[in-house]
Amino acid sequence: xxxxxxxxxxxxxxxxxEARLRCSPMKGHSHVYWYRQLPEEGLKFMVYLQKENIIxxxxxxxxRFSAEFPKEGPSILRIQQVVRGDSAAxxxxxxxxxxxxxxxxxxxxxxTVL
Amino acid sequence: xxxxxxxSPSLSVQEGRISILNCDYTNSMFDYFLWYKKYPAEGPTxxxxxxxxxxxxxxxxxxxxxxxxxxxxxLHIVPSQPGDSAVYFCAASGGSTLGRLYFxxxxxxxxxx
Numbered sequence: 001x002x003x004x005x006x007x008x009x010x011x012x013x014x015x016x017x018e019a020r021l022r023c024s025p026m027k028g029h030s031h032v033y034w035y036r037q038l039p040e041e042g043l044k045f046m047v048y049l050q051k052e053n054i055i056x057x058x059x060x061x062x063x064r065f066s067a068e069f070p071k072e073g074p075s076i077l078r079i080q081q082v083v084r085g086d087s088a089a090x091x092x093x094x095x096x097x098x099x100x101x102x103x104x105x106x107x108x109x110x111x112t113v114l
Numbered sequence: 115x116x117x118x119x120x121x122s123p124s125l126s127v128q129e130g131r132i133s134i135l136n137c138d139y140t141n142s143m144f145d146y147f148l149w150y151k152k153y154p155a156e157g158p159t160x161x162x163x164x165x166x167x168x169x170x171x172x173x174x175x176x177x178x179x180x181x182x183x184x185x186x187x188x189l190h191i192v193p194s195q196p197g198d199s200a201v202y203f204c205a206a207s208g209g210s211t212l213g214r215l216y217f218x219x220x221x222x223x224x225x226x227x
Contacts, residue, residue: 004157006157031213033213033214033215035215035217040219041219042118042203042217042218042219042220043158043203043205043215043217044217045214045215045216048213048214055213056213056214058214059214091157091158093215095213102148102160102163103148103160103215104160105150105157105158105159105160106157107156107157108155108156108157110155
């Protein structure tokens with residue numbers, strides 16, 4: 001049973017470019033979460049999605065960031081016009097539908113903005 | 115605001131002894147708590163969880179204790195092994211923000227031979 005898959009593992013972008021991060025949840029999991037970890041900090045929640053629905057996006061920056069989880073295919077976290085402050089590790093997690101569900105994390109995408 | 119706090123950035127323990135990692139939270143609506151272990155350049159790995167209806171949960175060498183009145187939980191690792199050396203994160207969820215996990219900043223555990 002494959003775990004949560006994320007790609008790419010490393011992504012380098014220049015300021016002003018777009019970054020697209022992909023996440024495939026564990027088999028049987030219908031809930032996807034995105035978190036960001038800045039250096040020397042814990043993980044910070046960004047967004048919670050189910051198939052074709054955004055459930056909670058209260059942790060997303062108001063501009064340049066968007067997320068989707070389409071009916072088919074992986075979840076995508078999109079960052080437009082990246083800035084140096086976007087450099088971080090971005091982790092995706094998935095869980096089954098139960099409300100008190102453990103979230104299982106992928107290996108992360110390390111975004112570096114030059 | 116930091117709703118989950120891990121006040122010890124690091125802990126050093128000799129192999130074979132007990133490691134105790136602590137975590138405090140401020141939100142009384144939290145009702146599900148988890149511990150994750152993280153190695154550099156990898157994602158967090160789930161270790162153990164506890165629901166607020168319990169005060170203890172055990173899984174092999176790992177035991178989590180929850181003190182709801184003090185809003186405090188701890189992770190005990192017995193016996194500690196060098197392979198346990200990693201950053202340990204405490205996380206909590208519950209209340210109106212269902213699904214969202216709040217993380218502490220982590221504690222770096224070093225187990226030396």
